Amino acid sequence: MDALTALHNRVSTGLLTEPAPSHEQRRGIFRAALRAADHGCLRPWRFLTIEGEARNRLGEIFLRAAEQAEGGSLSDAQRERTLAMPLRAPLIVVAITRLQEHPKVPHLEQHMSTAGAVQAMLTAAYxxxxxxxxxxxxxxxxxxxxxxxxxxxxxxxxxxxxxxxxQKPPRQAPELEVADYFTEWNTR
Known part of the structure; x- marks a missing residue:
């Protein structure tokens, strides 16, 4: 698939199952992240991969965090749902920004760079x-x-x-009119 086709048609795909991306697919997806816009070449991003049994351990962490946030008052259904969250896909990539002090690159730009890396991975995955x-x-x-x-x-x-x-073919990307989002700035 060429780059413009992927960029124009990428959509999120929510119903996922095994198998996880292959080693070769991961390499391409992960390499895409490293091309994100990066003011100051700080490379503020890093990523963790979670799969297999580690997803169950992540579910336990999610449950503790949810219980802490709710003062321990989760219903049995909420507990089960929270534990199962990491099981929605065979591979989870955790996106992390390493915030660095820099005179020209505020923390917000560093988060934006990580977001660009994530978007590049999503498009490469598609x-x-x-x-x-x-x-x-x-x-x-x-x-x-x-x-x-x-x-x-x-x-x-x-x-x-x-x-x-x-689990099913990706939905059709919505047709958006470029002119609805891009206008010429005129100083007159």
């Missing part, structure tokens, strides 16, 4: 026929989750990228 989607939310911003995943004090978790084999 081009490879791999289903993928990016999730954030309360668990992504939980200090307990960050600590259990081994993040340093200067690191922030920017989300979870779920990857696997799509």
């Amino acid at each position: 081009a490879e026929g791999v289903g993928a989607y990016w999730r954030t939310g309360a668990l992504a911003y939980s200090p307990l989750v960050a600590g259990e995943l081994g993040l340093a004090d200067n690191e922030r978790l920017d989300g979870f990228i779920y990857c696997g084999t799509p």
Whole structure:
């Protein structure tokens, strides 16, 4: 698939199953992340991969974080749902920004660079026929989750990228009118 086709047609694919992306697919997907725009060449991103039994351990971390956030008042159904979250895909990639002090590159730009790396991975996954989607939310911003995943004090978790084999063909990308989003600025 050529680059413009992937860029124009990529959509998130939520229903994922085994197998996880192959070694070759991962290499292409992960290499795409390294081409993200990166002011100052700080390379502020890093990624963790979680698969197999480690997904169950992540579910236990999610449960502890959710219970902490709710004061321990989760129903049995909420507990089961939270434990199962990491089982939605055979591979999870955790996106992390290593925040660095820099006179010209504020922390926001460093997060934006990581977001660019994630978008590049999502597009590369689509081009490879791999289903993928990016999730954030309360668990992504939980200090307990960050600590259990081994993040340093200067690191922030920017989300979870779920990857696997799509259970059905990807939906059609919505047709958007470029003119609805791009206008010429005129100083007159």
